[in-house]
Amino acid sequence: SQKIEQNSEALNIQEGKTATLTCNYTNYSPAYLQWYRQDPGRGPVFLLLIRENEKEKRKERLKVTFDTTLKQSLFHITASQPADSATYLCALDGGMDTGRRALTFGSGTRLQVQP
Amino acid sequence: DTGVSQNPRHKITKRGQNVTFRCDPISEHNRLYWYRQTLGQGPEFLTYFQNEAQLEKSRLLSDRFSAERPKGSFSTLEIQRTEQGDSAMYLCASSLGQHGQPQHFGDGTRLSIL
Numbered sequence: 001s002q003k004i005e006q007n008s009e010a011l012n013i014q015e016g017k018t019a020t021l022t023c024n025y026t027n028y029s030p031a032y033l034q035w036y037r038q039d040p041g042r043g044p045v046f047l048l049l050i051r052e053n054e055k056e057k058r059k060e061r062l063k064v065t066f067d068t069t070l071k072q073s074l075f076h077i078t079a080s081q082p083a084d085s086a087t088y089l090c091a092l093d094g095g096m097d098t099g100r101r102a103l104t105f106g107s108g109t110r111l112q113v114q115p
Numbered sequence: 116d117t118g119v120s121q122n123p124r125h126k127i128t129k130r131g132q133n134v135t136f137r138c139d140p141i142s143e144h145n146r147l148y149w150y151r152q153t154l155g156q157g158p159e160f161l162t163y164f165q166n167e168a169q170l171e172k173s174r175l176l177s178d179r180f181s182a183e184r185p186k187g188s189f190s191t192l193e194i195q196r197t198e199q200g201d202s203a204m205y206l207c208a209s210s211l212g213q214h215g216q217p218q219h220f221g222d223g224t225r226l227s228i229l
Contacts, residue, residue: 043221043223105159107157
């Protein structure tokens with residue numbers, strides 16, 4: 001069956017360090033992968049999208065990689081700040097072979113940046 | 116604010132009652148999605164609309180759940196004969212119609228079943 005795995009344990013890092021979050025998937029051939037941020041009691045907020053033919057995408061302090069051979073995406077936040085503390089979700093579409101438009105989300109990884 | 120709006124933010128009801136939630140998407144977005152989220156989990160897809168047409172429904176969407184988007188703008192999600200297991204955050208999102216567009220989420224309706 002299809003599965004998306006994100007580290008369920010919280011990631012604690014010191015301010016200024018780089019946070020790296022992992023998203024692994026099985027039995028998918030997604031056309032693209034998205035990362036979202038979610039704060040308690042709020043809806044997810046879109047951060048970055050990367051397509052299957054892209055290896056890396058950057059936006060300000062954020063970087064996403066996408067390895068379709070390893071079936072893995074890495075999400076990096078450089079120079080992390082306490083304000084980056086939140087839960088980060090990865091999401092995949094069903095892929096062009098299924099035509100499924102809705103996203104399937106991982107369970108998210110909670111990031112805590114200590115001042 | 117021109118983001119996705121959901122009402123009510125909180126709903127507390129007794130088991131067996133019917134509830135209805137409303138979602139107002141971003142005006143130029145023709146796709147609208149409903150998700151359900153429980154504590155510690157990511158959002159789970161329920162259904163989505165392209166304009167007024169409901170194009171996909173999850174197996175999670177039992178017969179007690181119905182969604183509409185009558186004029187291709189706002190949408191409602193109704194749950195009939197609520198059960199304890201329906202307690203969750205119900206999230207609405209909207210996007211442009213092309214494949215691979217980011218989804219913009221509202222802040223959800225938290226449903227609590229007594």
